[in-house]
Amino acid sequence: MGEADEKVKHSGPLLPEAPSSSPFRRRDFTLFWTAGAVDGLGTCASSLFLPLILLGAGYPAGLAGLVASVALVSGLVVAPVAGVYADRWPRKPMMYVAALVAAGAMGSVFVAVALGHVVLVHVLLAAVVEQAAGATYGAAASGTIRRLVPPEGYSRAIGYLQARDQGVQIVGPTLGGVLYQLARWVPLLADAVSFLLVAVLSKAIRTDLTPERDGPPPSFTRDLAEGLRFVCAEPFLRFVVVWTAGINALLGALYFHAVFASHARGAGPSSIGLILTLAGVGGLLGALAPPWLVRRVPPARIVTGASWAMVPTAAGLAFASRTWAYGLLLGGVSLIVPSVVVVVQTRAMLVTPDRLLARMGTVLGTAGQAVAVLSPLAAGVLVAAYGGRTVALGCAGAFAGLALYATVRAGLVTGEAP
Template sequence: MGEAEEKLRPSGPELPLSPSPSSSPLRRRDFCLFWTAGAVDGLGTCASSLFLPLILLGAGYSAGLAGLVASVALVSGLVVSPVAGVLADRWPRKPMMYTAALVAAGAMGSLFAAVALGRVVLVHVLLAAVVEQAAGATYAAAASGAIRRLLPPGEYARGIAYLQARDQAVQIVGPTLGGVLYQLARWVPLLADALSFLLVALLSRAIRTDLTPEREGPPASFARDLAEGLRFVCAEPFLRFVVVWTAGINALLGALYYHAVFASHAQGASPSSIGLILTLAGVGGLLGALAAPWLVRRVPAARIVTGASWAMVPTAAGLASASGTWAYGLLLGGVSLIVPSVAVVLQTRAVLITPDRLLARMGTVLGTAGQAVAVLAPVAAGVLVAAYGGRTVALGCAGAFAGLALYATARAGLVVREAP
């Protein structure tokens, strides 16, 4: 990040990050529909995706093949995401959203029928999972450009916090719901997922706001549009900061979560105890998202980013000496409590400084960069815990958090700098 480039950028007044305290964004009809569609989508996906490997195992396939299907499906979503971002900045976004939901409903519906009839075929499961992930990435790309049309600028931060809280709640409730449905019959979570996608399509179709992106002149070639999104993120110092911070946080949080799971298992913790650890972490994230609007209104944006970055260091270091379910859970919950406020600050400013015609591409570039690094977290945590022990891994994560906090402190000025 060149210093000369940064000195040329103005240091005027801050962009309006603070949410308006007057009313809840959920009182706006179209935002409420958008929020609800995401909640339904998340619940349906959580209810089914975690149990696809069990369905394959129950059909006689090996654990290796079941894991391969899950990994290929996740990678397909990452591959499709940048492509979908280009299309979402070209095409009307609302039709993309409900069409993607209908495609996902068809994929999960076919899988439900196969499982209900007892005709589980590996290739079919793989194709259905890939189509569902690709459709989900397409929906997410189109949705990433929606908030600017659904809310006024003064409500961006609160709206993003509501979306964060929704996603955290889904991560807590979804797996439990899926477990209950799976106990009824193996095909029930798949049916619930297919029906949830149909409901998402209906809710998205009911949005009245025009979500069509702005265009400047005729569309360029696909490759040029894709490159334009990448260039915009690379050329904007603040967005470069967001890429580094988000990718680092995603990787470290993933490593800490799996470190806690592996270390707890090594200490003889039961599956229910390990589940409690992850639940406490999810509750921390939910509380952090709910508190984010209040915090953003009262604390300067740069102080939120730097303070939260440094607060993660001792919390992560505490995992090195943790030795029980509640200790692991509360420490992970503490880390999860801190992250949402920073995410709200960064996402709000990213939306404010990005032209409407680039919103989807910006969102998919940031999302893909963060998720691609996080994919390595489970493997890295497992290898490192086995090789060096949980204490060393936790201390290593704390050191990495400290490096990220130093970087955030050095770049804090970018968080308050006026958009070009």
């Protein structure tokens, strides 16, 4: 089947969700979901404490922070490249080989810490390799849902993946803290072992995940450009890029605004941890709602309604004075976002040919994450220059702009002309 035929096949309205079609009844989806959960727990358990290991070895805070930043940027750089190859090569081998590479990188740091020979260059290289391997795994994984569940199960499957990721963000840091108390090297060992488990689970998937191709692939640059052109040419995907990048940037700014403002009011680490926990719980509950919501509310109303609902929630942060209030308000925002994410990701899969799924996913993901990387810096500078209330109100105004944009372009969510 050619690209034009496939796009016609998948470019219609969102398909209704069958109430009883649980993706977990499918063995391969369960393996894929579990692999992501194990991966996320291991990464959360180690990444937050890697800078502490460098600090404990006598390196200054600036260098420890630089290692974390360089590693994150390396993942962003590798993702589009990995997306090209994930649309060329069999995706399952890419997934388990990437997991094995990441296991080796973190395993080497574990050995160094256990032996007491922590070297900055080694830790930096290992962190970069882990992030690059993670980006490769993510690029290959982005093309799997279409093969693992039928179209009517997309929104439920994506909702479960969102809930998994939110749950990992709640449990992972706590697990890492417990492991770190046992010994500095324990979180690193757990991360390395988790990657080995991910490799085993990924290899156990029986479904053929090889992308569809109409012939031998063109040059790398043409493949990369084709993915970018497809996203730019598809009106709905252009909408997703703008909305996702804006939301990621604003959510990041709000989170760090809450942390900075709470710290300025004298809140301790445990209180600030409460903010992030409440936000994570809100995100988890929000991720569980979309399958029920999609069956009862038109997708366009979900997108526009959720976009407008974030405006007063963000504005409330300008007038919050208690730590629990920050947490509840951020939890409210986190509760709202997953429904929109499920709707737009489901439609993005429906409008994208199989042979372009990985490139589409990495383009959207890189656009959103690249903007989010700047959020901590922007929040710190703006809070210091203008105060927390001004920053929160500014974010609320920006949310209103995104909501207006979503309202104008709502027809794209259902495949209608805006």
